[in-house]
Structure formats: structure tokens, C-alpha cells
Amino acid sequence: MAERRLRVLMAKIGLDGHDRGVKVVARALRDAGFEVIYTGLHRTSEEVAEAAVQEDVELIGVSILSGAHMALIPPLLEHLRAHQADDIRVLVGGVIPEKDRPKLVDLGVAAVFDQDSTIAEIVGWIGREFGLPASASPSTAG
Amino acid sequence: MRTVDIDFANRRQLARLITQVENDPEAAAAIVRAVWPRTGQARRIGITGPPGSGKSTVVDQIIERARAEGARVAVIAVDPSSPFSGGAILGDRVRMLRHSGDADVFIRSMAARSAVGGLAAATRDAAHLLDAFEFDVILLETVGVGQSELDVMRAADTVVVITVPGLGDSIQMLKAGVLEIADLLVVNKADRPGADETAMHLREMLRMAPPSPGAVGAVGAVSPASAVARSTSQDVERAPVSAVEWSTSQDVERAPASAVAGGHLSQAWNVAWEIPVLKTVATDGTGIDALWQTIRRHREFLRESGQLGARRRQRVEREVLEKVEQALAAHLRSRLAGQPGLGEILARARAGDLDPHSAARAILDHLLKG
Structure with a gap:
């Protein structure tokens, strides 16, 4: 009777006020059968790390369109380590220049998706990463 | 454990x-x-x-x-x-x-x-x-x-x-x-x-x-006699005998379990x-x-x-009974799954030869015999 559902926290960190993309992804993850905690706009990395701990998520999806990812992601990873929660994987999405992707991965980000990524790619990656059955596929195409 | x-x-x-x-x-x-x-x-x-x-x-x-x-x-x-x-x-x-x-x-x-x-x-x-x-x-x-x-x-x-x-x-x-x-x-x-x-x-x-409160409570649709019969531990808990004399935990313990599980809720609570x-x-x-x-x-x-304790005792009692019901239901479902006659009865219900009440009754009879 046990029922495990992947818990994912979706967050916007920093000053950018565009939340359409993150909402579309949140909705798609819901349709893929995940439990998605949405924390809204203008969060700090400390807030996100703390919410992730309280919500016991396995994955944090951060959307950054402002170009400030190299300034905002390291503190998030740092706060997760401070909470002894660096086993929580971090996925970054948004406008991320090619040259920054390996840097983010080196810092400890699990995956980077850009504005050209499809919902199916994101859900597919999550499914593989967390060993979920293939049936957990989105009902909406990206 | x-x-x-x-x-x-x-x-x-x-x-x-x-x-x-x-x-x-x-x-x-x-x-x-x-x-x-x-x-x-x-x-x-x-x-x-x-x-x-x-x-x-x-x-x-x-x-x-x-x-x-x-x-x-x-x-x-x-x-x-x-x-x-x-x-x-x-x-x-x-x-x-x-x-x-x-x-x-x-x-x-x-x-x-x-x-x-x-x-x-x-x-x-x-x-x-x-x-x-x-x-x-x-x-x-x-x-x-x-x-x-x-x-x-x-x-x-x-x-x-x-x-x-x-x-x-x-x-x-x-x-x-x-x-x-x-x-x-x-x-x-x-x-x-x-x-x-x-x-x-x-x-x-x-x-x-x-x-x-109390005797009349929220049971307008039933006769006074059945109102008494249907009285549950909730009523006992929620309804004071008078405005000052609150019921005690003994009332809860005396209340039959079955009454609690199926109980209605009296407005006398408050x-x-x-x-x-x-x-x-x-x-x-x-x-x-x-x-x-x-x-x-x-x-x-x-x-x-005294209602704080009363509500909590009642809550625990309900929680226990709900857990028993859930476990029973799960147990029955697993037993049902292995019943050879079940498919036949369901097929008759699907075909419209048997109404839902009769089909359910037939499955229960089958289970309780087996």
C-alpha cells in the first residue's frame, strides 16, 4: 500500500519577475504525477533551501531568467550544505549561456535546461534521475 | 516491530x-x-x-x-x-x-x-x-x-x-x-x-x-425513540446534560463502538x-x-x-476505529482478489443481469461462506 511520490520544489530566486515558465513546468510536473511545491517569485536562496528541508523534497527546480545565475546558485548550494541537505538535487532552468553550464554542473547542479528545452526532456530527465517508471510521463507536450 | x-x-x-x-x-x-x-x-x-x-x-x-x-x-x-x-x-x-x-x-x-x-x-x-x-x-x-x-x-x-x-x-x-x-x-x-x-x-x-441541546439535537428526521437509539458518544460528548453538568469520559467508554463509527453529529456540540x-x-x-x-x-x-479532554478522547476513539475499518477493507480487498466466483458475479452486474445491491450482496455472501 506504500505510495511514494516525488516531491519537487519550484522556485524563482532573485529579482526577475517572469514566472510563466516556472508555472508551465510546475503544471507539467503535476501532470507527470509529482507533488510540486511552488514558492513564488523573488525568493532568496536561504528561503529556498529552508523550504526544501521542511518540505523534504528530493529535487529543487530553480528558474532564473535574469542572468544572475552565477551569483544566485552558489549561495543556494551553500545553504543546502549548511542544512546538511546537499543530497537534494538542484535543476536550473532559464536563460543560461552555454559557457556557464559546465560551471554550474561543477558547482554541484545536477542539470541545466534552457528556454529551448521541452517539457518532455525535463520530465524524462527527472524520471531517469530518480528511477521512476516510464509511465510517469507528462500528459501535455512541451 | x-x-x-x-x-x-x-x-x-x-x-x-x-x-x-x-x-x-x-x-x-x-x-x-x-x-x-x-x-x-x-x-x-x-x-x-x-x-x-x-x-x-x-x-x-x-x-x-x-x-x-x-x-x-x-x-x-x-x-x-x-x-x-x-x-x-x-x-x-x-x-x-x-x-x-x-x-x-x-x-x-x-x-x-x-x-x-x-x-x-x-x-x-x-x-x-x-x-x-x-x-x-x-x-x-x-x-x-x-x-x-x-x-x-x-x-x-x-x-x-x-x-x-x-x-x-x-x-x-x-x-x-x-x-x-x-x-x-x-x-x-x-x-x-x-x-x-x-x-x-x-x-x-x-x-x-x-x-x-441533547435529546432533540439534530435528529429532526427520526422519531424520539430512534433518536435515543441513534444517540452516539458524540452526542454524549457534545451535549451537556444541563448547561453546567458536562459529561465525563465514562460516558464515552460506555458508548457502543458501532454507534460512534456511524454516528451523526449533534449541533449540541457547541x-x-x-x-x-x-x-x-x-x-x-x-x-x-x-x-x-x-x-x-x-x-x-x-x-x-471539560470538552478539551472529551473531544480528544473522542478523536482518538474515532481514529482507532477508522484504522480498523481501513485495515479490514484492505484485508477484504486482498481476499476478494483471489475469489474464483467474483468474476462471474461482476460479469453479471456488468451485463445488467444483476443490480448493484444484489451483486454486492452475492459477493459478500460468497466471502462470508468462504
């Missing part, structure tokens, strides 16, 4: 234990057994109301008032799951983010999953955990409810029902259901047109409730507590001080009247 080793100062472990009670009934049993002796101190306050009525914002304000008094505060905020994918978007936390960074506030979002009563199946177990982790106030926020999601009254000491202006006329308020379980009624968004009217309708509804109708504007804090003070006053009322 599994044993559980718990560090009651570790928030990460608390969060993980909540996930376990959500996902795994056997783990839940071991965890609740481990923490049970530490429970019973927290004030459990239920917040319910229709979608968009401002529950999360009211919760946010209550957190602030309770923190100002030094209480450690936990929240379980339930949102619905998709009936199709089973997934959920849990967004209540957005309204409460200013408490981030406060080590004495713990907020947990929870998907309702298959539960339909306004809370998740694991909400009570999670509340037991938070209680054991020494949170003084536990706020249980339901999904946005319609008229009949009543789980919260079986999980909370005090139930706050929130409504907003413009949802319906006085006829809506006459209908039975969620308004009846309120210990406090709140008209939120009271800066909108129609708030006074809504509050007035609610007060009228309350005045129309039978002034006195007989010596006049249900207040409060107006708030949660977004700017208007009326919240009065709301918090009234919640505190209700707590005092429960304590002084």
Missing part, C-alpha cells in the same frame, strides 16, 4: 518522518508508536473554507500572533491532488514565506492524494509528529472545501470556518455541512461589498439553531459556546487580533468545560 530512533531537535528528520508517514502505513505505525507518549500538549487549530477564501493568508497572520506570544508554530497545509495524474501543486506556502528563517516555525505542504474529506490521510499522523516535536500550536489548513469536507473536526480542537462575501444567500447558509462544524466563523475579505450582509446571514443562521462571527481582512491584518483572542478564548472554554 520496527523501532524508530528520533532526535527531537532535528528538523530535517522531522521532515523525513512526515514523508514516511505519508508514504508508508507500516512506517507510520512504528513512528506514531514511538512518538505517542510525547503528544498531547499542542493546540490543534483547524482552518477550513472554500477555495480562495484566504485560508493561507489567515494562517500566516495567526502564525505571527502565536509567535508574538512565544509559541512554537507548525502548519500542515493541504492542497488537492489531480484525480488523473495523482500529482499536485502545493502553493499555500507562498502566503507564509515571511516566517522563513524563524527556527520556531515549521510549514509543511501536503497533497490530499486520494482522501476526499479536506485533509490527507497522513495529516493526523503528521500532527502527532509535530506535537511530539514540541510545537505548541499546530495549524491544519484544509483544501478549499465545498459543503461536506468535515475531516478537520476530527483532527482539531478548534475549528475556524472562513467564508467571504458574495458566495451565496441565506439559503446556502441554511444547508447542513461545513458551517455546522465551526467553533468560530470568519468573514474574510471584509473590505468587499456585502461583508456585513454575509456576517448578518451567518448570525441569523446561528440564531435559528435549536437553543437547547451549546455553551456562542459561535462568534468575526470579520477580517487577512491581507492587511484587520480583525486578526480579535480572531486570535477568540481562538484563545475557545481554548479556555474547552479546557474549563
